[in-house]
Amino acid sequence: MLDDLKQQVCQANLDLVAHGLVTLTWGNVSGLSPDHTVFAIKPSGVSYDDMRPEQMVLVSVETGETVDGDLKPSSDTATHRLLYQAFDGVGGVTHTHSRHAVMFAQARREIPCFGTTHADHFYGPVPCARALTEQEIEEAYEANTGQVIIERFKELGVDPVAVPGVLVASHAPFAWGKNAADSVKNAVALESVAEMALGTLQLSPDQSPVEQYLLDKHYFRKHGPDAYYGQKKG
Amino acid sequence: MLDDLKQQVCQANLDLVAHGLVTLTWGNVSGLSPDHTVFAIKPSGVSYDDMRPEQMVLVSVETGETVDGDLKPSSDTATHRLLYQAFDGVGGVTHTHSRHAVMFAQARREIPCFGTTHADHFYGPVPCARALTEQEIEEAYEANTGQVIIERFKELGVDPVAVPGVLVASHAPFAWGKNAADSVKNAVALESVAEMALGTLQLSPDQSPVEQYLLDKHYFRKHGPDAYYGQKKG
Amino acid sequence: MLDDLKQQVCQANLDLVAHGLVTLTWGNVSGLSPDHTVFAIKPSGVSYDDMRPEQMVLVSVETGETVDGDLKPSSDTATHRLLYQAFDGVGGVTHTHSRHAVMFAQARREIPCFGTTHADHFYGPVPCARALTEQEIEEAYEANTGQVIIERFKELGVDPVAVPGVLVASHAPFAWGKNAADSVKNAVALESVAEMALGTLQLSPDQSPVEQYLLDKHYFRKHGPDAYYGQKKG
Amino acid sequence: MLDDLKQQVCQANLDLVAHGLVTLTWGNVSGLSPDHTVFAIKPSGVSYDDMRPEQMVLVSVETGETVDGDLKPSSDTATHRLLYQAFDGVGGVTHTHSRHAVMFAQARREIPCFGTTHADHFYGPVPCARALTEQEIEEAYEANTGQVIIERFKELGVDPVAVPGVLVASHAPFAWGKNAADSVKNAVALESVAEMALGTLQLSPDQSPVEQYLLDKHYFRKHGPDAYYGQKKG
Numbered sequence: 014m015l016d017d018l019k020q021q022v023c024q025a026n027l028d029l030v031a032h033g034l035v036t037l038t039w040g041n042v043s044g045l046s047p048d049h050t051v052f053a054i055k056p057s058g059v060s061y062d063d064m065r066p067e068q069m070v071l072v073s074v075e076t077g078e079t080v081d082g083d084l085k086p087s088s089d090t091a092t093h094r095l096l097y098q099a100f101d102g103v104g105g106v107t108h109t110h111s112r113h114a115v116m117f118a119q120a121r122r123e124i125p126c127f128g129t130t131h132a133d134h135f136y137g138p139v140p141c142a143r144a145l146t147e148q149e150i151e152e153a154y155e156a157n158t159g160q161v162i163i164e165r166f167k168e169l170g171v172d173p174v175a176v177p178g179v180l181v182a183s184h185a186p187f188a189w190g191k192n193a194a195d196s197v198k199n200a201v202a203l204e205s206v207a208e209m210a211l212g213t214l215q216l217s218p219d220q221s222p223v224e225q226y227l228l229d230k231h232y233f234r235k236h237g238p239d240a241y242y243g244q245k246k247g
Numbered sequence: 248m249l250d251d252l253k254q255q256v257c258q259a260n261l262d263l264v265a266h267g268l269v270t271l272t273w274g275n276v277s278g279l280s281p282d283h284t285v286f287a288i289k290p291s292g293v294s295y296d297d298m299r300p301e302q303m304v305l306v307s308v309e310t311g312e313t314v315d316g317d318l319k320p321s322s323d324t325a326t327h328r329l330l331y332q333a334f335d336g337v338g339g340v341t342h343t344h345s346r347h348a349v350m351f352a353q354a355r356r357e358i359p360c361f362g363t364t365h366a367d368h369f370y371g372p373v374p375c376a377r378a379l380t381e382q383e384i385e386e387a388y389e390a391n392t393g394q395v396i397i398e399r400f401k402e403l404g405v406d407p408v409a410v411p412g413v414l415v416a417s418h419a420p421f422a423w424g425k426n427a428a429d430s431v432k433n434a435v436a437l438e439s440v441a442e443m444a445l446g447t448l449q450l451s452p453d454q455s456p457v458e459q460y461l462l463d464k465h466y467f468r469k470h471g472p473d474a475y476y477g478q479k480k481g
Numbered sequence: 482m483l484d485d486l487k488q489q490v491c492q493a494n495l496d497l498v499a500h501g502l503v504t505l506t507w508g509n510v511s512g513l514s515p516d517h518t519v520f521a522i523k524p525s526g527v528s529y530d531d532m533r534p535e536q537m538v539l540v541s542v543e544t545g546e547t548v549d550g551d552l553k554p555s556s557d558t559a560t561h562r563l564l565y566q567a568f569d570g571v572g573g574v575t576h577t578h579s580r581h582a583v584m585f586a587q588a589r590r591e592i593p594c595f596g597t598t599h600a601d602h603f604y605g606p607v608p609c610a611r612a613l614t615e616q617e618i619e620e621a622y623e624a625n626t627g628q629v630i631i632e633r634f635k636e637l638g639v640d641p642v643a644v645p646g647v648l649v650a651s652h653a654p655f656a657w658g659k660n661a662a663d664s665v666k667n668a669v670a671l672e673s674v675a676e677m678a679l680g681t682l683q684l685s686p687d688q689s690p691v692e693q694y695l696l697d698k699h700y701f702r703k704h705g706p707d708a709y710y711g712q713k714k715g
Numbered sequence: 716m717l718d719d720l721k722q723q724v725c726q727a728n729l730d731l732v733a734h735g736l737v738t739l740t741w742g743n744v745s746g747l748s749p750d751h752t753v754f755a756i757k758p759s760g761v762s763y764d765d766m767r768p769e770q771m772v773l774v775s776v777e778t779g780e781t782v783d784g785d786l787k788p789s790s791d792t793a794t795h796r797l798l799y800q801a802f803d804g805v806g807g808v809t810h811t812h813s814r815h816a817v818m819f820a821q822a823r824r825e826i827p828c829f830g831t832t833h834a835d836h837f838y839g840p841v842p843c844a845r846a847l848t849e850q851e852i853e854e855a856y857e858a859n860t861g862q863v864i865i866e867r868f869k870e871l872g873v874d875p876v877a878v879p880g881v882l883v884a885s886h887a888p889f890a891w892g893k894n895a896a897d898s899v900k901n902a903v904a905l906e907s908v909a910e911m912a913l914g915t916l917q918l919s920p921d922q923s924p925v926e927q928y929l930l931d932k933h934y935f936r937k938h939g940p941d942a943y944y945g946q947k948k949g
Contacts, residue, residue, distance in 0.1 A: 036673050037666060039598065058711025085712055088702065110598045112673070116680030119595040120688055127353040129418045130273065130344045147694040154698055183691045184597045198271060205270050205346070211680060212350030212445060220354055223417045226381040230388055234322065243292025244319055361821040363886045364741065364812045432739060439738050439814070446818030446913060454822055457885045460849040464856055468790065477760025478787055504907050505900060507832065526945025553946055556936065578832045580907070584914030587829040588922055615928040622932055651925045652831045679914060 014081055015046055015053060019069040022053040025193035029107065030061045032201045039110040041087040043072075044193030045097055050074055052097055052106075053193075056084035074098060088155065095159025096189060100166075100173040103189045105196035113207035114186035117141065121182040124206055125222045127213045132223060132231035134202040136175035140165050144182040162187065175232070178203040248315050249287060252280055253303040256287040259427035263341065264295045266435045273344040273419075275321040278427030279331055284308055286331055286340075287427075290318035308332060322389065329393025330423060334400075334407040337423045339430035347441035348420035351375065355416040358440055359456045361447045366457060366465035368436040370409035374399050378416040396421065409466070412437040482549055483521060486514055487537040490521040493661035497575065498529045500669045507578040509555040512661030513565055518542055520565055520574075521661075524552035542566060556623065563627025564657060568634075568641040571657045573664035581675035582654035585609065589650045592674055593690045595681045600691060600699035602670040604643035608633050612650040630655065643700070646671040716783055717755060720748055721771040724755040727895035731809065732763045734903045741812040743789040745774075746895030747799055752776055754799055754808075755895075758786035776800060790857065797861025798891060802868075802875040805891045807898035815909035816888035819843065823884040826908055827924045829915045834925060834933035836904040838877035842867050846884040864889060877934070880905040 025042040029035050038061070043054035053069040070082035072090055074097050079086060087093070093106045117124050117139075124139040126132055131139075142165040149157040162179050166172075177199045178188035186207075188200035213220055233239055259276040263269050272295070277288035287303040304316035306324055308331050313320060321327070327340045351358050351373075358373040360366055365373075376399040383391040396413050400406075411433045412422035420441075422434035447454055467473055493510040497503050506529070511522035521537040538550035540558055542565050547554060555561070561574045585592050585607075592607040594600055599607075610633040617625040630647050634640075645667045646656035654675075656668035681688055701707055727744040731737050740763070745756035755771040772784035774792055776799050781788060789795070795808045819826050819841075826841040828834055833841075844867040851859040864881050868874075879901045880890035888909075890902035915922055935941055 037669055039601075056712065088709060088711075110673075112677055113680065115596060115598060115677045116684060119677060119681040120685035122684055127417065128349060130349060133273075144692070144695070147692070150694055150698045154702070183595065183695060201271055205344075209346055209349045209353060211683065212347060213353040215445065215449065215683070216350060216356055217354035224378070224381070226384055227378070227417060230384045234388070241322060243322075244290065361885065362817060364817060367741075435739055439812075443814055443817045443821060446815060447821040449913065449917065450818060450824055451822035458846070458849070460852055461846070461885060464852045468856070475790060477790075478758065505903055507835075524946065556943060556945075578907075580911055581914060583830060583832060583911045584918060587911060587915040588919035590918055612926070612929070615926070618928055618932045622936070651829065651929060679917065683917065 015051070015071060016066065018044055018046055018053045019066040019071075022055070022069050022193045023064055023066040025105065025107070025197045026055050026064060027061065028194070028197050029109065029200065032197070034109045034111040034200060034204055035061065036110065040108060041089055042107045042193050042197060043087075043090075043093045043105065045074070045104040049097075051080055052093060054086045054090055054093060056082070057087050059084065089158075091153070091155035092159040092162075092187065095156055095163065096187070099159070099163045100189065102174045102191070103177075104191050105193035106187065106189045107193075107196040107200040108185065108187050109200050109204070110185045111200065111204035111207075113211055114180060114204050116211060117207050118180040118185055119183060123180070124203075124210050125220075126228055127210055127220060128223060129227070129231045130202075130209060131206040132228045133235050134199060135178060135206070136228065136232045136236075137171060138222065139176065139178050139180060139186075139203060139206070140169055140171065141180040141182055158184070175236070249280055249285070249305060250300065252278055252287045253300040253305075256289070256303050256427045257298055257300040259339065259341070259431045260289050260298060261295065262428070262431050263343065263434065266431070268343045268345040268434060268438055269295065270344065274342060275323055276341045276427050276431060277321075277324075277327045277339065279308070279338040283331075285314055286327065288320045288324055288327060290316070291321050293318065323392075325387070325389035326393040326396075326421065329390055329397065330421070333393070333397045334423065336408045336425070337411075338425050339427035340421065340423045341427075341430040341434040342419065342421050343434050343438070344419045345434065345438035345441075347445055348414060348438050350445060351441050352414035352419055353417060357414070358437075358444050359454075360462055361444055361454060362457060363461070363465045364436075364443060365440040366462045367469050368433060369412060369440070370462065370466040370470075371405060372456065373410065373412050373414060373420075373437060373440070374403055374405065375414040375416055392418070409470070483514055483519070483539060484534065486512055486521045487534040487539075490523070490537050490661045491532055491534040493573065493575070493665050494523050494532060495529065496662070496665050497577065497668065500665070502577045502579040502668060502672055503529065504578065508576060509557055510575045510661050510665060511555075511558075511561045511573065513542070513572040517565075519548055520561065522554045522558055522561060524550070525555050527552065557626075559621070559623035560627040560630075560655065563624055563631065564655070567627070567631045568657065570642045570659070571645075572659050573661035574655065574657045575661075575664040575668040576653065576655050577668050577672070578653045579668065579672035579675075581679055582648060582672050584679060585675050586648035586653055587651060591648070592671075592678050593688075594696055595678055595688060596691060597695070597699045598670075598677060599674040600696045601703050602667060603646060603674070604696065604700040604704075605639060606690065607644065607646050607648060607654075607671060607674070608637055608639065609648040609650055626652070643704070717748055717753070717773060718768065720746055720755045721768040721773075724757070724771050724895045725766055725768040727807065727809070727899050728757050728766060729763065730896070730899050731811065731902065734899070736811045736813045736902060736906055737763065738812065742810060743791055743795075744809045744895050744899060745789075745792075745795045745807065747776070747806040751799075753782055754795065756788045756792055756795060758784070759789050761786065791860075793855070793857035794861040794864075794889065797858055797865065798889070801861070801865045802891065804876045804893070805879075806893050807895035808889065808891045809895075809898040809902040810887065810889050811902050811906070812887045813902065813906035813909075815913055816882060816906050818913060819909050820882035820887050821885060825882070826905075826912050827922075828930055829912055829922060830925060831929070831933045832904075832911060833908040834930045835937050836901060837880060837908070838930065838934040838938075839873060840924065841878065841880050841882060841888075841905060841908070842871055842873065843882040843884055860886070877938070
């Protein structure tokens with residue numbers, strides 16, 4: 014069932030490796046079904062070397078139960094599920110431990126928007142969600158990881174479609190997008206802007222973020238009704 | 248039409264990937280026709296994986312109109328065009344978001360000439376053009392990106408053939424050269440000297456640039472009538 | 482004799498190269514036999530390019546003598562042997578000069594646990610063993626390298642199975658695990674958390690380590706009787 | 716003539732690329748003939764992509780004249796020649812612009828010996844030769860580059876066989892060895908210890924070099940009559 018989705022999600026997981034964002038098995042991608050009721054996700058702790066579409070696990074968005082697949086889904090499945098429930102318009106989620114994004118997460122700092130590379134993908138800083146409390150960790154670690162992400166976007170009044178990524182304090186980044194492949198692209202962009210921001214801060218420790226009008230220009234030249242980057246679809 | 252040029256420009260775009268300067272689709276190379284009336288440029292937002300010469304778009308230097316090609320040209324086309332109009336002797340332009348060059352651009356700092364690697368390619372610091380104003384961004388973002396580059400070279404009295412690259416504040420580098428392939432080489436050199444300069448400043452925060460006579464020696468041993476690097480042409 | 486072990490140890494040495502942890506011939510992996518009496522180890526100074534299982538050298542855990550093989554074992558053999566003697570449950574040892582781990586070793590600093598990437602593999606900071614004295618170096622350099630590692634774990638009261646790696650001051654990292662392959666995984670994780678910690682300290686020089694409860698959660702979700710990461714074995 | 720030497724030198728130049736030490740055409744390796752009268756060196760500005768042994772140029776150690784080959788030798792030939800003349804026991808020379816070594820050269824700092832990776836290859840800090848004067852540059856740039864290297868080793872009383880590499884201020888590293896292949900290994904080691912030293916200084920800005928007895932131990936375990944690293948020759 015949903016063979017196309019499994020194929021896309023398997024490919025997106027392999028693309029994550031090709032982009033150099035995965036060390037050992039640290040990373041997973043999921044994608045939502047066309048009717049938004051289930052998502053396909055990478056099995057837990059399985060090597061990328063011989064990953065196949067039929068190994069992808071289908072999980073119910075509503076219940077979190079596995080509805081198809083012989084393997085256990087990623088241990089981060091509950092986080093993916095919460096994001097699908099809370100964020101309208103999100104059809105793919107990617108979790109990595111990519112190096113530079115993790116540096117910011119571990120320093121518990123958001124990634125400021127220092128330039129157009131960032132503005133092309135994230136309409137504002139990439140937020141950093143707070144660390145979980147002891148109780149939150151003990152009760153439902155992965156689900157509560159999703160909750161602190163959702164909480165942070167609400168606090169900031171930020172649209173997750175316009176800022177398709179986040180850092181979780183002391184942990185690592187999550188990115189999302191229209192579908193699995195798009196979430197991988199945003200994870201690549203997130204890692205890249207983290208690396209560039211680190212170097213920018215080394216050269217200019219008090220560097221201000223870009224002006225709002227530059228942010229607007231770059232974001233809306235690629236996104237929304239007036240976008241003019243790329244080829245016309247259809 | 249101009250199949251050779253399209254072939255060269257396509258290859259130069261692929262070389263940019265081979266040199267590790269491209270993440271996702273962030274980068275584009277163009278090359279000028281022998282009669283200087285049109286340039287071939289990468290189409291906008293097209294994946295490098297299956298790029299073919301016939302996809303290159305031909306654009307008029309005078310009008311900026313597409314004169315051949317089914318796809319939209321790169322969104323940065325107007326910047327390329329301005330540089331061809333203003334800079335005599337430039338036959339190829341490369342735009343990237345290469346990581347270390349972007350760090351300097353985001354820090355709004357020029358790249359000082361700290362050594363012979365730099366002097367071999369750039370006869371002086373790689374300048375940083377100012378950020379665009381809100382009005383310049385809204386009216387004609389890409390053309391005005393070209394204008395602030397040209398303005399900066401005029402202010403500094405620098406010959407763009409002797410300093411074949413620039414950073415645009417809060418954005419990224421542009422490099423140029425005799426033709427498309429040569430502009431890619433200069434983009435590679437620019438990224439490399441940016442990385443080396445970053446480390447130099449880490450080890451020696453107040454490092455002075457090299458003496459003028461070392462700059463002269465290295466630059467003129469590779470460029471101009473007394474050059475003795477490489478093989479005799481013809 | 483012990484062809485399976487030699488095959489596993491040879492493969493583990495090659496995996497070390499594939500993970501980018503080896504420069505020239507700086508690195509070696511060993512693995513313990515099922516009856517814990519001998520270990521197979523890479524021969525000294527042999528190129529990885531044409532390494533074959535039959536070149537692996539078998540060494541007695543009790544005496545340190547070569548019991549099988551035509552080549553000299555790694556010059557670090559005595560360190561491996563000491564670790565097998567002292568650390569119960571360790572069936573594989575990896576030594577590298579991986580770059581970021583060496584930076585911490587040379588700075589004589591332990592690697593603090595700044596996040597979940599670290600907590601997933603090391604239950605607490607990666608310790609730094611003291612530098613050897615002149616006498617220790619002259620008398621038995623490699624064996625005493627093992628001794629200062631063992632001494633450090635005793636001082637700290639740390640279980641080497643829970644913290645499967647160490648830095649030796651002014652030298653480099655050692656990692657270990659259930660078997661040769663597992664020790665390579667821990668060497669990969671050690672290098673990765675060293676790199677992430679370096680960047681974290683650049684962004685936040687006084688960064689505190691993670692809370693104990695986060696460390697507990699991540700470590701025990703992958704290790705011990707209540708682990709729920711990966712697939713059920715058997 | 717000297718086909719074996721040309722083959723070895725060509726291969727050593729290609730190995731330099733394989734080790735990631737070459738950007739564009741920045742780098743060259745040479746090797747001395749068995750009778751020490753000529754050396755083979757890479758031609759100037761030739762691409763590594765289709766380099767062939769027969770392109771290597773033979774140059775006289777005594778006169779500096781080309782004695783065999785259709786192409787111009789590397790523009791750095793005079794530096795290689797001076798080193799063969801001055802340094803007994805050196806049979807290969809490698810010049811690169813490897814990134815981290817250049818950072819130290821541009822900062823005009825020697826590379827301190829912070830650990831065993833360094834001590835295994837260089838018996839003490841990697842010196843930094845002074846910048847050339849204007850007159851030295853104008854009169855004979857490449858030969859005088861050799862002269863300041865030789866001058867620095869004399870000033871320090873350092874044996875170039877024990878410290879087979881150097882930085883030239885505001886320029887880049889040179890390394891040497893028994894033959895072309897050995898000089899490449901030392902260039903790889905030099906770049907690696909430069910990178911590790913940079914990170915060590917970031918973690919510990921006032922880090923002391925290693926104790927003399929550790930330096931002695933590591934150096935003499937790999938070099939000289941009591942060496943016990945690697946396999947017995949012959």
